[in-house]
Amino acid sequence: MKTVDLRSDTVTQPTPAMREAMMSAPLGDDVFGDDPTVNALQERIAALTGKEAALFMPSGTQSNLCGILAHCGRGDEYIVGQLAHTYRYEGGGAAVFGSVQPQPLLQDAQGRMALADIAAAIKPDDPHFARTRLLCLENTWNGHVMPDEYLRSATALAREKGLNTHLDGARVFNAAVASAAPGQDALQRLRGIASHFDSLSVCFSKGLGAPVGSALCGSHELIGRARRVRKMAGGGLRQAGLLAACALHALDHHVDRLADDHVHARRLADGLSGIDGLTVKSAETNIVFVDVAEGRGPALLEFLKAHGVLATGLIGLRFVTHLDVDAAGIDHAIATVRRFFTEAPAAAAGAGRSGPY
Numbered sequence: 527m528k529t530v531d532l533r534s535d536t537v538t539q540p541t542p543a544m545r546e547a548m549m550s551a552p553l554g555d556d557v558f559g560d561d562p563t564v565n566a567l568q569e570r571i572a573a574l575t576g577k578e579a580a581l582f583m584p585s586g587t588q589s590n591l592c593g594i595l596a597h598c599g600r601g602d603e604y605i606v607g608q609l610a611h612t613y614r615y616e617g618g619g620a621a622v623f624g625s626v627q628p629q630p631l632l633q634d635a636q637g638r639m640a641l642a643d644i645a646a647a648i649k650p651d652d653p654h655f656a657r658t659r660l661l662c663l664e665n666t667w668n669g670h671v672m673p674d675e676y677l678r679s680a681t682a683l684a685r686e687k688g689l690n691t692h693l694d695g696a697r698v699f700n701a702a703v704a705s706a707a708p709g710q711d712a713l714q715r716l717r718g719i720a721s722h723f724d725s726l727s728v729c730f731s732k733g734l735g736a737p738v739g740s741a742l743c744g745s746h747e748l749i750g751r752a753r754r755v756r757k758m759a760g761g762g763l764r765q766a767g768l769l770a771a772c773a774l775h776a777l778d779h780h781v782d783r784l785a786d787d788h789v790h791a792r793r794l795a796d797g798l799s800g801i802d803g804l805t806v807k808s809a810e811t812n813i814v815f816v817d818v819a820e821g822r823g824p825a826l827l828e829f830l831k832a833h834g835v836l837a838t839g840l841i842g843l844r845f846v847t848h849l850d851v852d853a854a855g856i857d858h859a860i861a862t863v864r865r866f867f868t869e870a871p872a873a874a875a876g877a878g879r880s881g882p883y
């Protein structure tokens with residue numbers, strides 16, 4: 527049986543149709559603005575998110591970095607969740623490359639910072655303080671969909687206080703598909719989410735299944751500044767249409783099918799919740815988190831690996847569904863977890879590896 531790789535939705539292989547789209551894409555030098563496929567992608571994702579412009583990026587990390595540095599200068603700060611990707615998992619890039627200070631705040635179990643905490647963290651204009659410039663949110667966060675009401679009120683608060691707003695939307699397509707109203711198109715929902723923000727970063731390389739690539743979306747002015755930062759960061763790519771073609775293909779063919787990933791995550795959560803020894807903590811969209819009893823997480827990971835199932839975590843395990851996992855793979859994962867708790871000796875220990883994304 528082939529390995530069921532649930533470590534992340536980044537592990538997908540480009541489909542044969544995606545490879546074909548790649549091979550037939552018209553190309554040019556994107557640093558000269560000459561690549562028609564990159565230009566088509568940028569226009570497409572700008573329109574889909576309701577923004578004036580967009581910029582193709584090699585990665586979500588670079589896209590967020592260029593976004594933050596387009597909003598903030600040296601000595602400015604951005605307000606961000608303590609466990610948000612743009613604070614915790616991007617090497618401190620905004621501080622390292624931009625001298626932009628993060629102001630991290632605690633989040634609740636759904637990833638929300640309290641509005642009162644945001645308001646209290648905004649510094650007055652005083653030489654003692656960094657200049658608070660930007661509020662940075664994330665959707666989905668750890669698989670949770672941010673309620674629209676929260677996005678609306680948090681960004682309204684930011685605007686009222688003169689801050690700009692940025693969304694790390696690495697998995698915003700999952701959020702859009704999961705939270706579309708009955709009968710509403712997911713892309714309409716995407717525009718609704720994006721409408722709250724001055725800028726957003728979206729990833730094509732996660733659930734959408736492209737091999738590489740993200741985009742930063744915002745006003746012409748902001749994207750102009752971000753293009754300069756991207757160049758400095760070494761992200762000016764040449765015949766990048768090879769990669770943009772995959773992203774365009776993903777937008778055409780892989781958005782609505784994210785609902786399948788959500789069904790698979792639910793199937794996994796339901797299957798695991800009947801097993802003694804672990805607790806399903808959350809299973810919204812395509813990410814399932816479980817707590818494993820008595821420090822058995824590392825041993826469980828090793829056992830799963832030996833039986834063709836890959837996941838991440840130590841105490842809390844993470845399983846992520848994506849387009850290379852089907853219902854049979856999910857059932858194999860459930861059966862293997864069940865076998866571990868019924869067959870493997872409780873004393874078994876193994877070394878696990880933790881990698882959040």
Ligand SMILES: *Cc1c(COP(=O)(O)O)cnc(C)c1O
Binds near residue numbers: 590
């Ligand atoms: C994966 C991810 C990123 C970064 O994307 P890379 O392409 O891996 O650099 C940013 N934010 C969130 C929430 C992510 O999950």
